[in-house]
Amino acid sequence: MINTNSIASSYSPPIKIVIKYMGTAVLAFVLLTFLQLLEYETITGHHFQPKILALTHIATLGWITMIIFGALFQLVPVVLEVKLFSEVLAEIQYWIYLIGAAGLVYGFWVFDSKNFIMPSAIVLNAAMLIFAFNMIMTFIRVKKWNITGYYLAAAVFYLIVTAVAGLLLSINLYTPYIKINHLQYLNLHAHIAFVGWVSFVVMGVTYKLIPMFTLSHKYSTKSALGAFVLINTGLLGISTAMHYENTTIFFYFFVILIAVGIFLFLYQVYMIFKNRVRRKLDVGLELSVAAFIFFGISTLTGLITGVGNLSDVRNLSLIYGYLIVFGYLSMLIIGQLHKILPFLRWYHKYSSKAGKENVPMLKDMYSEKVGYSILYLMLSGMAVLTISFILDIQIGVLIAFILFFTASILFMINMITVLRR
Amino acid sequence: MVTEELVRQKLKSVIDPEVGFNIVDMGLVYGIDIKDKKVIITMTLTTPGCPMHDSITEWAERVVKQLDPVMDVKINLVWEPQWTPDMMSNEIKELLGY
Numbered sequence: 001m002i003n004t005n006s007i008a009s010s011y012s013p014p015i016k017i018v019i020k021y022m023g024t025a026v027l028a029f030v031l032l033t034f035l036q037l038l039e040y041e042t043i044t045g046h047h048f049q050p051k052i053l054a055l056t057h058i059a060t061l062g063w064i065t066m067i068i069f070g071a072l073f074q075l076v077p078v079v080l081e082v083k084l085f086s087e088v089l090a091e092i093q094y095w096i097y098l099i100g101a102a103g104l105v106y107g108f109w110v111f112d113s114k115n116f117i118m119p120s121a122i123v124l125n126a127a128m129l130i131f132a133f134n135m136i137m138t139f140i141r142v143k144k145w146n147i148t149g150y151y152l153a154a155a156v157f158y159l160i161v162t163a164v165a166g167l168l169l170s171i172n173l174y175t176p177y178i179k180i181n182h183l184q185y186l187n188l189h190a191h192i193a194f195v196g197w198v199s200f201v202v203m204g205v206t207y208k209l210i211p212m213f214t215l216s217h218k219y220s221t222k223s224a225l226g227a228f229v230l231i232n233t234g235l236l237g238i239s240t241a242m243h244y245e246n247t248t249i250f251f252y253f254f255v256i257l258i259a260v261g262i263f264l265f266l267y268q269v270y271m272i273f274k275n276r277v278r279r280k281l282d283v284g285l286e287l288s289v290a291a292f293i294f295f296g297i298s299t300l301t302g303l304i305t306g307v308g309n310l311s312d313v314r315n316l317s318l319i320y321g322y323l324i325v326f327g328y329l330s331m332l333i334i335g336q337l338h339k340i341l342p343f344l345r346w347y348h349k350y351s352s353k354a355g356k357e358n359v360p361m362l363k364d365m366y367s368e369k370v371g372y373s374i375l376y377l378m379l380s381g382m383a384v385l386t387i388s389f390i391l392d393i394q395i396g397v398l399i400a401f402i403l404f405f406t407a408s409i410l411f412m413i414n415m416i417t418v419l420r421r
Numbered sequence: 422m423v424t425e426e427l428v429r430q431k432l433k434s435v436i437d438p439e440v441g442f443n444i445v446d447m448g449l450v451y452g453i454d455i456k457d458k459k460v461i462i463t464m465t466l467t468t469p470g471c472p473m474h475d476s477i478t479e480w481a482e483r484v485v486k487q488l489d490p491v492m493d494v495k496i497n498l499v500w501e502p503q504w505t506p507d508m509m510s511n512e513i514k515e516l517l518g519y
Contacts, residue, residue, distance in 0.1 A: 078472045079470055081470060208470070211468065212467070212468050212471065213439070215440070215467055215506060215517075217505055277506040277517055277519045278440070279518035279519070280517075343439070343472060343473075346438055347472070347473075347476060350438075351475075351476040351479070351480075352479075354435075354438075354476065354480040354483070355434070355435070355480045355484045356483065359438070361436070361438050361439075362438045362439050363441070
């Protein structure tokens with residue numbers, strides 16, 4: 001028998017810093033859906049437009065990455081059974097990161113590379129380096145490595161690659177020096193961000209959280225390892241190939257490797273769900289399942305776009321972007337926050353009261369009805385938006401954006417409900 | 422007098438807030454030993470690294486301490502044998518559709 005005196009959650013940083021990151025992210029999501037609603041007329045056609053670049057960075061930096069930072073400060077200690085190296089650094093990083101992200105978004109909005117875009121990229125790089133340092137110093141203390149740990153370590157590496165590539169792009173906007181096409185390099189920056197940074201975190205955390213929530217047992221984890229090898233090879237491959245003007249056959253080879261890797265991950269997720277003990281899924285998990293399906297659809301779209309050289313087809317890159325940002329990542333984050341935030345709140349408010357007085361269950365911490373409304377709004381929004389982009393119906397785009405905005409408000413309300421319980 | 426059955430009854434009020442079932446019916450309590458004035462509870466959780474770790478163990482300790490006469494309570498958290506869904510009571514298995 002193995003005795004353990006270690007108390008996993010005593011490794012966790014104070015709820016304050018996690019809530020600060022997550023709260024800012026939720027506000028960023030509301031801002032994102034609001035601004036795109038205001039700017040709906042500009043969001044068609046080519047993706048390289050100031051307003052779209054600004055919105056993309058509210059999504060990636062303000063919403064997605066902000067959430068990931070908060071989630072990792074909470075989850076790394078739990079998953080790897082180690083104390084976070086520095087809470088002070090996490091706090092300092094927050095402010096530097098917030099200034100950098102706000103400056104960059106504003107810089108894109110007014111398209112001022114000299115005064116805003118480039119300086120903000122430097123500030124953001126500083127914030128990312130602080131995060132990476134904090135994580136690496138935490139990783140060093142880990143005694144028992146697991147598959148989640150490998151994914152998270154790789155994700156931190158790709159975050160830095162993404163940030164440096166972003167900085168190089170911002171300098172290129174000011175004084176062009178990159179020999180290959182700016183858009184090709186932007187494409188690489190975006191894919192390293194979405195696959196290397198964001199999706200590696202998603203995958204690593206999924207292997208730990210989904211079995212925990214569904215009580216899954218007795219499944220093989222070979223696919224998780226296979227996905228790790230294939231996606232890393234593919235990412236390092238395109239990072240090399242796409243630095244050349246003529247990306248040759250290697251580009252296709254590595255893109256296919258990444259896609260196969262992602263499908264291996266999705267197969268692993270399917271196996272986890274298939275072997276679950278809790279048959280009925282709650283709204284958080286239903287949102288997550290929808291998100292995983294969108295991950296598959298977006299990967300297929302990306303594969304067809306990349307290999308088929310279809311990036312000039314009208315609105316295709318927009319559809320691809322929305323499938324990733326709204327279909328896959330936003331739905332996943334909304335779903336998972338319906339699991340993580342109630343836990344955090346419960347833990348801090350009710351943990352010490354349990355046994356002395358009646359305490360709520362996690363599912364009672366928010367409104368399930370509101371949760372399902374968010375799910376249906378997001379799903380119908382995605383459907384209306386995709387059709388409207390394909391058929392070029394402007395009013396459809398507007399309707400979809402109203403649906404997304406409503407979803408973001410309901411989401412904020414449900415999260416506030418959790419915090420007020 | 423504190424008996425194993427009384428302790429077990431008390432532990433049934435400890436509920437995993439995520440799953441919504443008590444730890445006894447979940448099959449998480451492996452053993453209850455009562456020696457002199459001490460209750461030793463050997464238990465596990467559904468997964469190592471579970472963030473509910475200390476919430477649940479402290480909850481268990483708290484409720485058993487409510488027994489009369491008050492006794493020392495020690496929670497012995499173990500990971501072997503590993504918990505499996507087969508350890509759940511038939512009632513829960515049915516409720517979960519397992």
